Amino acid sequence: xxxxxxxxxxxxxxxTTPALVVERTLLEANLEKMAAVLPGTxxxxxxxxxxxxxxxxxxxxxxxxxxxxxxxxxxxxxxAAGLGADLLLANEVLDCRRLGAVVDAGARVTVAVDxxxxxxxxxxxxxxxxxxDVNVGLPRCGVEPEQxxxxxxxxxxxxxxxRGVMGYEGHLMLIEDPADKARQVEESMVKLLKASADVGGDxxxxxxxxxxxxxxxxxxxxxxxxxxxxxxxxxxxAPFAQALTLLATVISANPGGWFxxxxxxxxxxxxxxxxxxxxxxxxxxxxxxxxxxxxxxxxSVGDRIRVSPAHVDPTVxxxxxxxxxxxxxxxxxxDVDLRGW
Amino acid sequence: xxxxxxxxxxxxxxxTTPALVVERTLLEANLEKMAAVLPGTxxxxxxxxxxxxxxxxxxxxxxxxxxxxxxxxxxxxxxAAGLGADLLLANEVLDCRRLGAVVDAGARVTVAVDxxxxxxxxxxxxxxxxxxDVNVGLPRCGVEPEQxxxxxxxxxxxxxxxRGVMGYEGHLMLIEDPADKARQVEESMVKLLKASADVGGDxxxxxxxxxxxxxxxxxxxxxxxxxxxxxxxxxxxAPFAQALTLLATVISANPGGWFxxxxxxxxxxxxxxxxxxxxxxxxxxxxxxxxxxxxxxxxSVGDRIRVSPAHVDPTVxxxxxxxxxxxxxxxxxxDVDLRGW
Numbered sequence: 272x273x274x275x276x277x278x279x280x281x282x283x284x285x286x287t288t289p290a291l292v293v294e295r296t297l298l299e300a301n302l303e304k305m306a307a308v309l310p311g312t313x314x315x316x317x318x319x320x321x322x323x324x325x326x327x328x329x330x331x332x333x334x335x336x337x338x339x340x341x342x343x344x345x346x347x348x349x350x351a352a353g354l355g356a357d358l359l360l361a362n363e364v365l366d367c368r369r370l371g372a373v374v375d376a377g378a379r380v381t382v383a384v385d386x387x388x389x390x391x392x393x394x395x396x397x398x399x400x401x402x403x404d405v406n407v408g409l410p411r412c413g414v415e416p417e418q419x420x421x422x423x424x425x426x427x428x429x430x431x432x433x434r435g436v437m438g439y440e441g442h443l444m445l446i447e448d449p450a451d452k453a454r455q456v457e458e459s460m461v462k463l464l465k466a467s468a469d470v471g472g473d474x475x476x477x478x479x480x481x482x483x484x485x486x487x488x489x490x491x492x493x494x495x496x497x498x499x500x501x502x503x504x505x506x507x508x509a510p511f512a513q514a515l516t517l518l519a520t521v522i523s524a525n526p527g528g529w530f531x532x533x534x535x536x537x538x539x540x541x542x543x544x545x546x547x548x549x550x551x552x553x554x555x556x557x558x559x560x561x562x563x564x565x566x567x568x569x570x571s572v573g574d575r576i577r578v579s580p581a582h583v584d585p586t587v588x589x590x591x592x593x594x595x596x597x598x599x600x601x602x603x604x605x606d607v608d609l610r611g612w
Numbered sequence: 613x614x615x616x617x618x619x620x621x622x623x624x625x626x627x628t629t630p631a632l633v634v635e636r637t638l639l640e641a642n643l644e645k646m647a648a649v650l651p652g653t654x655x656x657x658x659x660x661x662x663x664x665x666x667x668x669x670x671x672x673x674x675x676x677x678x679x680x681x682x683x684x685x686x687x688x689x690x691x692a693a694g695l696g697a698d699l700l701l702a703n704e705v706l707d708c709r710r711l712g713a714v715v716d717a718g719a720r721v722t723v724a725v726d727x728x729x730x731x732x733x734x735x736x737x738x739x740x741x742x743x744x745d746v747n748v749g750l751p752r753c754g755v756e757p758e759q760x761x762x763x764x765x766x767x768x769x770x771x772x773x774x775r776g777v778m779g780y781e782g783h784l785m786l787i788e789d790p791a792d793k794a795r796q797v798e799e800s801m802v803k804l805l806k807a808s809a810d811v812g813g814d815x816x817x818x819x820x821x822x823x824x825x826x827x828x829x830x831x832x833x834x835x836x837x838x839x840x841x842x843x844x845x846x847x848x849x850a851p852f853a854q855a856l857t858l859l860a861t862v863i864s865a866n867p868g869g870w871f872x873x874x875x876x877x878x879x880x881x882x883x884x885x886x887x888x889x890x891x892x893x894x895x896x897x898x899x900x901x902x903x904x905x906x907x908x909x910x911x912s913v914g915d916r917i918r919v920s921p922a923h924v925d926p927t928v929x930x931x932x933x934x935x936x937x938x939x940x941x942x943x944x945x946x947d948v949d950l951r952g953w
Contacts, residue, residue: 287684287707287710287953288953289953290953319899319900341899341900342900343628362863362874362900363863363864363872363874364863364874365861365863365874365913365914366628366861369628385864386864386865386913388913388914389863389864389913406866410866410868410870410895410903411864411872411898411901411903412863412864412872412901413864413866415866415867441898520706520707522703522704522705522706522730522753523704523726523727523730523752523753523754524727525747525751525754525756526756527751529751531704531752531753533703533704533705533706536881536883536926537925537926537929538953540877541882541883542877542882542897554751556883557752557782558660558682558925558926559660559682559683559703560752560753562751562752572706572727572729572730573706573729584878584899585877585878585899588878588930589929589930590952591952611931611932612628612629612630612631612879
């Protein structure tokens with residue numbers, strides 16, 4: 272599917288603001304750059320970053336046929352879209368009945384476990400395949416590495432297939448010095464490989480956009496943010512283009528020197544800080560407003576501006592649609608169809 | 613409509629987590645307390661805080677028949693729900709065509725203006741009524757008070773009806789000392805009343821949950837958060853109960869002393885800080901996880917817990933449904949049907 276050949280060709284100027292906008296050529300360049308480094312199933316794209324099956328389908332066309340999900344809804348939506356060949360829910364779930372229904376409908380679903388209760392839940396829900404989630408240094412989910420083998424044994428006694436291990440070195444994604452990052456990723460992955468030796472199975476799944484090129488220990492990388500990108504990953508040196516921006520309208524100008532755009536923190540993931548506007552200094556975001564002053568650029572009421580979010584994942588999750596643009600034309604509009612729970 | 617008489621009676625335990633949960637009795641108490649202080653049209657409830665027409669309908673039944681909106685979508689949704697008797701869009705809009713369509717369909721829509729361009733947009737879009745938005749001290753939208761009269765004159769020359777003024781003293785909502793708050797609100801409202809004298813019209817619209825009881829200068833108060841509440845308003849002394857919580861599941865426990873719940877910053881408005889969990893210390897929120905340690909309470913994997921958000925408005929906007937509960941039973945499930953743009 273060529274993005275140019277499908278969908279309508281609405282003028283960008285006709286979009287209601289705020290609107291999620293993706294530059295087609297930058298998105299394609301990001302997808303191709305990643306596929307060159309991590310071809311085929313070396314990448315298991317994480318759909319949590321974009322929550323859009325149309326974009327996942329483009330990745331599958333490039334050869335990435337296995338996907339990572341963070342929620343049950345994402346698993347359901349990917350399977351319903353015909354992208355359920357190999358879905359890894361990289362998260363612990365205590366009620367797996369909806370996942371079991373997806374398996375019954377013909378998709379392959381593997382769920383992360385880090386306790387006997389999550390193993391029991393997988394079995395009770397009808398999910399036959401698990402990976403052991405291992406704590407590789409980020410204080411979140413995951414068994415301690417030395418406990419991984421015992422949990423795998425427990426799962427097997429319960430009749431589950433154990434496909435291997437996963438671990439997310441999320442605390443290392445934004446290290447700027449490449450040598451320091453490589454050293455710390457190695458330390459983290461040594462833990463995962465130790466667990467893998469005890470657990471068995473083929474899968475060693477880890478990583479993200481921040482470590483895709485230095486994590487050479489994992490068999491597959493769970494990156495998602497690379498395709499749309501955000502200013503935080505850009506500052507940390509991730510070699511991908513900022514394909515995603517928000518289109519907004521300047522709705523107010525004050526003689527005191529500030530301007531107001533019609534998007535606020537209900538349209539922006541704020542956990543990595545304020546968004547960026549070229550030629551402007553952002554003062555703050557309120558629910559429906561971003562207040563900024565000019566810093567090199569000229570702004571007037573009615574101007575359409577582009578706003579770059581600091582964190583892509585929660586930003587996309589706030590929007591119903593993602594508009595793919597080429598110059599001043601919307602060439603496709605994708606439903607952000609994996610939102611919710 | 614009595615909340616007990618409609619909807620299903622699902623056990624709370626059957627809800628998928630994370631889920632927005634509202635305690636029926638606390639919600640009713642909040643609604644009644646506010647209606648006692650600000651009866652009828654003295655309150656113009658702000659739907660941005662809850663984005664749910666079913667809840668707005670309950671307010672209309674209590675006598676609050678005019679509503680405040682922050683987005684065009686909110687205006688459209690309220691009108692479609694039959695709640696369009698008097699909708700004030702308390703925000704500047706440069707493309708008013710969709711608002712004009714709502715007017716054509718029979719609703720009453722008034723839009724805020726703070727520039728000639730926004731006046732022109734109202735006229736071009738077919739919105740015949742405006743209020744002049746006045747800067748009362750919060751650096752955001754609004755003309756300077758001394759410019760309000762001239763803008764009203766301009767609007768009238770363009771054939772628009774000017775209903776009055778509005779101004780949001782948002783910078784004063786969280787002042788804890790009542791005397792200090794009252795003094796600063798008065799200073800702020802003196803500006804609005806000066807503008808009102810120049811502008812004319814009946815409406816003097818201002819305020820919010822943080823100033824509903826001290827802002828005795830405005831003719832109507834635009835409060836919304838009071839009905840569901842959040843921990844920030846609670847800390848600031850707003851006399852309403854925390855009716856809204858998030859139901860979550862503990863999905864992981866680590867021997868290092870931390871627990872993980874299955875809701876993160878994609879389920880929580882984070883701009884006022886971390887959420888609260890009774891008997892726990894919250895460490896941080898990631899996209900799909902909240903990590904915490906026990907601080908008085910006992911937690912185990914599989915436990916259902918309640919999480920109190922720090923900011924209600926952006927939290928509700930992240931969810932599709934709002935479950936009204938009475939004890940362990942879901943007595944109604946409301947669509948959060950005013951989301952998006």
